Amino acid sequence: MATPVILVDPLPRTLEQIMAPSVRARLERLGRLVISEARPMNDDEIEALLPHAVAIIGQTAMSAERLERAPRLKAIINVETNFLPNIDYAACQARGIWVLTPASAFAAPVAEATLGLALDLARGISAADRAFRAGTETYGLEANLDTIRFEGAPVGIIGFGDLGRKFRELIRPFRNEVRVYDPWLPAETIERLDCRQTDLDELLERSRFVVVFAAPTTENAHFIGAPQFARMQKGSAFLLMSRAAVVDFPAMIAAACSGHIRVATDVFPVEPVPADDPMRTTPNMVFSAHRTGGTRDALFEIGSMAVADLELILKDLSPQLCRRADPSIAGRLRSQPVSRT
């Protein structure tokens, strides 16, 4: 049989970006790599490779027809960490082709930055630095009038996938009571990590820190808006870490402006944010320009997870690290191509 081919079509990423040399070497031991990085792989090339392809690493469109022309194909691994609508998931399922994505690669850096932002909102770190630079700082007790201690404060997590669970692990020493709202999960999954399953309203009303990790779906656009912010306790903190689409963004800005809550956000409805957007001067906010996930180690993690799972699959073992594209879930996620992270 011809040498197995691994079709590498990783844009907007590049192999160099997502694989340390040692990981790439492992990949090369699995088959002949055919790589298209300057542009998406063109259709002729794809067609020529399909008969020999055992795996696709990238975002190549794979209709049912193409799948039929790829009899040896065992795995498609999206390295953008999305599930795109350009794959026939049911046909993959029927064929036993693994469709995977190393989605949790960003969990660690995002969770770490989330804790940094939460502590900033709690203890006023960036505001105090700004005041010091402006010569308007206060000292000691007087400087702590708005301080909330993060330790022991009730925390609410909205969306309890990889990011939420990693964040939960990071805050264990702070002994918070943690509530979780995630309609895709059973109570057991939540309670095993020492959290309480609640509905959204209770979470908003009881938590001093509310963190949103929920991925945007066909069902949850703008599900947190003015009425939800109104439920939060005065002076509480709200952190938006997933996608702008899940909140009513102007309502969030207004809630910070009024002093009702303090807010940190890593995402924005339009990125880059227009230069003259008035939100840039909002008080009680910490801004992060979609930068909590895009660290070098996270990108390398994408590559090492992909290769490790591919090694298993080519030995007829089950993948262990990447997320599987369960058809129901893949259809629900409102994935967009990623431009930056």
Next chain:
Amino acid sequence: MATPVILVDPLPRTLEQIMAPSVRARLERLGRLVISEARPMNDDEIEALLPHAVAIIGQTAMSAERLERAPRLKAIINVETNFLPNIDYAACQARGIWVLTPASAFAAPVAEATLGLALDLARGISAADRAFRAGTETYGLEANLDTIRFEGAPVGIIGFGDLGRKFRELIRPFRNEVRVYDPWLPAETIERLDCRQTDLDELLERSRFVVVFAAPTTENAHFIGAPQFARMQKGSAFLLMSRAAVVDFPAMIAAACSGHIRVATDVFPVEPVPADDPMRTTPNMVFSAHRTGGTRDALFEIGSMAVADLELILKDLSPQLCRRADPSIAGRLRSQPVSRT
């Protein structure tokens, strides 16, 4: 026998500041309180109370002569959290009078803020917020060129008392390799908390985050200066959390200015910092105006630790929460009266 008297002389603190009502009620059950909060208790009043005093809560001067005139005295609890030179420690020791201070009351808020500052230096949180407000932000990967992941980075802790140990507990989920330099401790104490005892040079050379909690003593003034900063890896982070006196402050500012290291400091040689001090514009720094410890809960912790230990002492049990003024240590600490925290 006359009602036992508890002499309360807490300036610069006040009872209201350091005791929640329920804690004050517990204190009142232990004896008759005589309180001087508007000014330090005057000598005549002190002399009149000495024969009946079972405890002093405050910073009253207690010479050997006064101690002789206080035959029922069992405890002196400093609520400034210093050991001042106005007490005859040896005479207290000989009499079995407990001299205590609830020094660890500040450990939790300082450790929490230290982690916030460390994550800020690691992930560029306040700098990114400042850039966003100035309209000069970058996004995604481009915004992370200087990012260090705190998770997994080698950490060095200088001074491993209550603050250092609490910080060590908070960072456990980050799985750092932690080195400790503390010449007052045996290796066993350090290793039990899963840290490695090292000398100062190794700590500086190997750590990506160096945190100073060392209290100023008669022996350690300016022990971290230009040669020590030079040993640190380029781009590493230095956090000064204890007192300005232990470092060569101008050398620290210079090391940040040059871009050799990034720095966060909560303390300054002169506080308030002069309005025109040029350090206010130093890049690669996060400034905190001596505000990491002075939270409401920390002050209440002072009161509840003091009362809990006094309850034990008056039952002839050993105190469990406050630090004891071991004569050797009390003489070494360069305590100053606290004005703000």
Next chain:
Amino acid sequence: MATPVILVDPLPRTLEQIMAPSVRARLERLGRLVISEARPMNDDEIEALLPHAVAIIGQTAMSAERLERAPRLKAIINVETNFLPNIDYAACQARGIWVLTPASAFAAPVAEATLGLALDLARGISAADRAFRAGTETYGLEANLDTIRFEGAPVGIIGFGDLGRKFRELIRPFRNEVRVYDPWLPAETIERLDCRQTDLDELLERSRFVVVFAAPTTENAHFIGAPQFARMQKGSAFLLMSRAAVVDFPAMIAAACSGHIRVATDVFPVEPVPADDPMRTTPNMVFSAHRTGGTRDALFEIGSMAVADLELILKDLSPQLCRRADPSIAGRLRSQPVSRT
């Protein structure tokens, strides 16, 4: 459309055994239950139900033909916690029918008992009790000549599925160096739980406690025998927690008899063990009659995991708690019907 039917065919278990009343009530809200507990459901009944069945809870044989006659079927949940060969896994895969088993239900009680057995081998608990009852006990230091401290001892785990990982969590406070051998897993999965991936020989040579959780497969019969026991350090402990078939059982008994190692086993080649089997008097062993998993709470866990996942599946969400029958794995496991646990 007709009321959805849930076919319940749980032998050798019964619904009462695996579901607390509150869990059963949740199940009844999902569809009309048709239950056969006195005997396996007969073919006629099965055929009559297939058109309406949305789920099967039990071990019913499901050929491709039967699957075709069950157009509404979404899930088959084996409550014996095996994957039996009486299901056409590929056909289920093609149809998107979830084939699941709550395999991890036994992880907690088995892991707990494993630690109990390990501490027994380490500290000689049952042997000392036996000696005391016989009047031959020794005291203090003299009684500890063979003691190994479990704390800090190197541990090796063979098979790192649910059982092995739960055991790993239980022993965290003991600060062991933990090696793992599991050929189905990538290094990443092992390292995330602070263990080291090793080959079998290194694990046997370096560990003072070797614990076998490996499920029997088509590939691993008797893979631990006399040569493997010989590699272990004298006086080390070997615990067999999965199935007798993975070891050379007589060689294991011989290794305990000779005093080379100490052994605990929960499983036997034939159960019940014949009354006159000479192994019953083996020294340096602790015997457990296939009883570490079969606790009431474990059985209830089977039911609550099954129902929680079924609730999700019937909402078109992904199951979260049960193990999925990946075709490759299901074919490899040498499952046998369970009679007792």
Next chain:
Amino acid sequence: MATPVILVDPLPRTLEQIMAPSVRARLERLGRLVISEARPMNDDEIEALLPHAVAIIGQTAMSAERLERAPRLKAIINVETNFLPNIDYAACQARGIWVLTPASAFAAPVAEATLGLALDLARGISAADRAFRAGTETYGLEANLDTIRFEGAPVGIIGFGDLGRKFRELIRPFRNEVRVYDPWLPAETIERLDCRQTDLDELLERSRFVVVFAAPTTENAHFIGAPQFARMQKGSAFLLMSRAAVVDFPAMIAAACSGHIRVATDVFPVEPVPADDPMRTTPNMVFSAHRTGGTRDALFEIGSMAVADLELILKDLSPQLCRRADPSIAGRLRSQPVSRT
């Protein structure tokens, strides 16, 4: 000044027993050792050494008069891990002489064995082994009729010193609700370790596992007797790990005999237990012949703690590892010379 002398009078221990060679080498660097191991040091020798002694490692009687003749003495370290009445504690206090004992050396091995015994009572490990050896074993579910899962069961700890706290750390992964009764401690100390302070009755009534680590004092002889056992829930477990004197031993045996509770004990009113003592056949019990603490590593820990603290003291620093003989406590403990552990 003459070479400092360290008087070593360690019976019933020997230096070899308590110090690894590397630790002994560290001790020898601190002064000239004068050792009496064959018998207690005789008075003449002691008198001759007093003028030069800087430290005593052992149980030498030290009256006020002797202390006066030892002007250079800085530390007395009892290596039996008792505070004996043969020292004038007040005089030591007045002189600032540290009186110490490495009491926590036994905490780790005792806590480990306590968990082993608790799991044995929970899961019936030694009873099942005994049944198997007798050919009367049952299998699977039938063998678990009396099983209690330790995980999640309420635990009560009586006496929360080094042993109790170490045990508390070991059981963290089991997520028990932990109650503590210790009249010498404030609530804060207990709550910091995530336990609840309760009175004795509540602890006995609510806990499924009751563990006694309380040291015998002048106040607590036989404080747990028939009325206390009667408060315990049927089938609960009672573990006696400290000294027989704190319980009504016959009442404890009776409570096991009747089947009301299950019991493990490491201590007995008379040791060795008489050969014909009828308790030897008590059901529902696990017997340990005063052997949980006396491990080689615990004895070495005594030596290394003593030497590490002496190193600090001779540098005028405070000891960090050994327990201090607070006069009030030393007078309350009913210490007896130790013969075996």
